[in-house]
Every structure is written in structure tokens, then in C-alpha cells.
Amino acid sequence: MDLYRIRSRDGGFHLNLERQSPPTPGPGQIAVRVEAVSLNYRDLLILRGKYGELLRERLEGLVPCSDAAGEVIEVGEGVTRFRTGDRVAGCFFQNWVDGPASPDSARSALGGAIPGVLAGEILLAAQGAVAVPPHLSGEEAATLPCAGLTAWNGLVTRGGLQPGQSVLLLGTGGVSTFGLQFAVAAGCGVIVTSSRNEKLARARDLGAWAGVNYREKPEWHEEVLRLTDGRGIDQILEVGGVGTLARSLKSLAFNGHVALIGLLAAEEAGGSGVDPFPLAMKNGTMSGIYVGSRQDFEAMNAFIAQHHLHPVIDRVFPFSEAAEAYDYLESAGHFGKVVIRGPEA
Numbered sequence: 001m002d003l004y005r006i007r008s009r010d011g012g013f014h015l016n017l018e019r020q021s022p023p024t025p026g027p028g029q030i031a032v033r034v035e036a037v038s039l040n041y042r043d044l045l046i047l048r049g050k051y052g053e054l055l056r057e058r059l060e061g062l063v064p065c066s067d068a069a070g071e072v073i074e075v076g077e078g079v080t081r082f083r084t085g086d087r088v089a090g091c092f093f094q095n096w097v098d099g100p101a102s103p104d105s106a107r108s109a110l111g112g113a114i115p116g117v118l119a120g121e122i123l124l125a126a127q128g129a130v131a132v133p134p135h136l137s138g139e140e141a142a143t144l145p146c147a148g149l150t151a152w153n154g155l156v157t158r159g160g161l162q163p164g165q166s167v168l169l170l171g172t173g174g175v176s177t178f179g180l181q182f183a184v185a186a187g188c189g190v191i192v193t194s195s196r197n198e199k200l201a202r203a204r205d206l207g208a209w210a211g212v213n214y215r216e217k218p219e220w221h222e223e224v225l226r227l228t229d230g231r232g233i234d235q236i237l238e239v240g241g242v243g244t245l246a247r248s249l250k251s252l253a254f255n256g257h258v259a260l261i262g263l264l265a266a267e268e269a270g271g272s273g274v275d276p277f278p279l280a281m282k283n284g285t286m287s288g289i290y291v292g293s294r295q296d297f298e299a300m301n302a303f304i305a306q307h308h309l310h311p312v313i314d315r316v317f318p319f320s321e322a323a324e325a326y327d328y329l330e331s332a333g334h335f336g337k338v339v340i341r342g343p344e345a
Contacts, residue, residue, distance in 0.1 A: 013059055
């Protein structure tokens with residue numbers, strides 16, 4: 001079967017297309033024929049050798065990527081959750097079934113702590129997979145494990161999203177577009193930021209109430225406050241990290257919640273600190289979000305099936321063009337998710 005591994009070359013790391021025998025599931029495992037893989041910003045950081053806890057010397061030979069969906073083709077001894085022919089998606093954390101996160105769950109992250117999914121066939125723990133909503137294609141289902149679940153955990157599991165609340169989404173990448181779909185389906189008013197007016201128009205087409213171009217309005221929190229008549233925002237999906245957090249905190253309503261997810265704007269921050277005073281003064285809360293559990297995943301999938309939601313996919317690349325898919329993600333021109341099809345059988 002075909003698969004990609006990260007290999008060192010010319011002082012950096014690159015995707016290398018290789019072949020190996022298909023894997024055989026052991027006890028408690030399932031073998032899955034991959035229909036599609038979706039990319040996350042984490043995958044780009046790992047390939048560039050910039051992912052915090054993943055040391056550069058551990059990258060050689062790693063199969064990258066965490067998010068895949070496909071068909072079960074073989075089950076190992078003792079597996080009762082799935083049978084051959086079932087359509088599944090892998091959980092980002094193979095060992096996080098329910099309850100709070102733990103060091104053990106962190107050590108089971110696909111495409112980082114353990115081998116990933118950019119391959120024709122993969123092994124998953126039976127406990128680390130979920131059935132996909134039947135109305136979704138394989139390409140759509142592959143977008144769920146990280147971006148979808150991160151948005152769900154931030155807004156719903158940790159944020160307690162309620163109808164009528166206001167939601168602020170930074171940018172129009174995978175997490176933010178999922179957050180937009182979830183919030184609109186839940187009956188919330190959504191404001192989206194972007195540097196491109198055409199992306200803001202697309203966000204409005206998906207149900208966003210308003211958009212703010214942060215290139216045109218660098219002090220974008222002031223516009224958010226204006227749009228909310230000074231009240232501020234109840235729920236914020238904060239994907240920028242230190243580069244945007246200060247303005248997010250200024251945008252927060254009293255008793256609001258910030259889901260701290262990413263570091264997309266970290267390089268723009270210049271190492272400046274963030275003043276937590278607005279959070280304290282508004283009796284707000286902030287949660288660190290690192291994807292979520294299988295229980296969260298299954299709750300999200302039930303919501304997606306109930307509302308017949310379709311993930312937003314910007315572009316799909318053939319398996320042979322995985323490197324081009326990474327480059328496209330890095331260009332930041334996408335709206336929604338970037339997906340790679342599984343290799344031809």
C-alpha cells in the first residue's frame with residue numbers, strides 16, 4: 001500500500017511517498033481503508049519542525065496527519081464496536097474515550113505522539129474510532145476529528161453554547177467554519193473576522209450575522225463592540241493565540257467564555273504579553289481546548305446528523321499531490337478544510 005512518511009532532506013523535512021505491506025489488526029484494533037484525510041495547521045507545523053512538544057529528532061519516519069475517514073476492512077480479536085464494511089472516522093486521541101483529558105490521552109495523538117493516517121490503510125484502536133453520520137461523504141467525514149471536534153468542544157462541551165448567544169469566530173479556517181455552522185444551527189448570532197471581504201461574504205452566506213475585515217480595521221475589537229451595542233461577545237473561538245487574544249478579551253461580554261485553541265497569529269504578536277484584566281473584570285472564563293474525547297465526538301456527530309450539516313471543504317487534492325495540499329494550506333487562501341483523497345486501490 002502507499003503511504004507518506006516524513007523524511008529529512010537538505011536541512012529540513014519533507015513528505016516522502018513510500019510503499020509497505022498493509023497492516024494487520026491486533027487485539028482491540030480495526031484496519032481501515034482510507035477514503036480521505038484532512039489537513040490541520042498542526043500538520044503543517046509538524047512538517048516544518050515547529051510543533052512544540054514534538055522534537056525534531058522524532059520526526060524521521062513519522063506517518064503524518066491525524067484526521068481520516070474510511071471503511072473497516074478487518075477487525076482484530078475482541079472487537080465488537082465495529083464490523084467490516086462500517087464507515088468510521090478515527091479519534092484524534094486514540095485513548096481518550098470520555099471524562100477529562102490525561103497524560104495518557106496526550107500520548108495517543110495520531111500523527112504526532114503515534115503514527116498518523118496519511119496512508120492507504122491504517123490501524124485504529126476500536127475504542128478510538130466513531131461511526132460517521134451516514135449523510136456525509138468520506139471527504140466530509142475526514143474533516144471531523146480535529147477541526148470539527150475542537151469547535152464543538154470549545155463552544156458546546158466547555159462553553160455551554162445556548163440559543164440567542166453571540167459568537168465571535170476569528171478567520172475562516174476549518175475550526176472557525178465548523179464553529180459558524182454549529183452556532184448558526186444552535187440559533188446564535190455570529191460575527192466573523194477575516195482579512196478578505198470575499199471570505200466574509202461567504203461566511204454571511206453560511207449564516208453569519210456580521211463580518212469584520214481586520215486589515216481594514218486593525219482595532220477590530222472596537223468594531224465588534226460597536227456591532228453588539230457595547231455588550232460584547234458571549235462565546236469566542238480564539239484560534240489566533242497570543243497574537244489576537246488581547247483583542248478577544250476586550251471583545252468579551254460579561255460572564256462570557258473564551259475557548260483558547262490556537263496559535264495561528266503567534267508570529268504576529270512580537271512576543272508581547274497579554275493583559276488578563278478584561279477577563280477578570282467581566283467575570284469571564286477561558287478554557288484551553290485540545291480537541292476532545294470520543295464521547296464529545298459522538299455527541300457532535302449526533303448534532304451534525306440532526307441538523308444535516310455538511311462540513312465546508314475548500315479543495316480536495318489527489319493522494320499523489322499531498323505536498324501541494326500542504327503548500328496550499330500554508331498559503332492561507334482556503335475557506336474551510338483542505339482534504340487529500342485516499343490512494344487509488
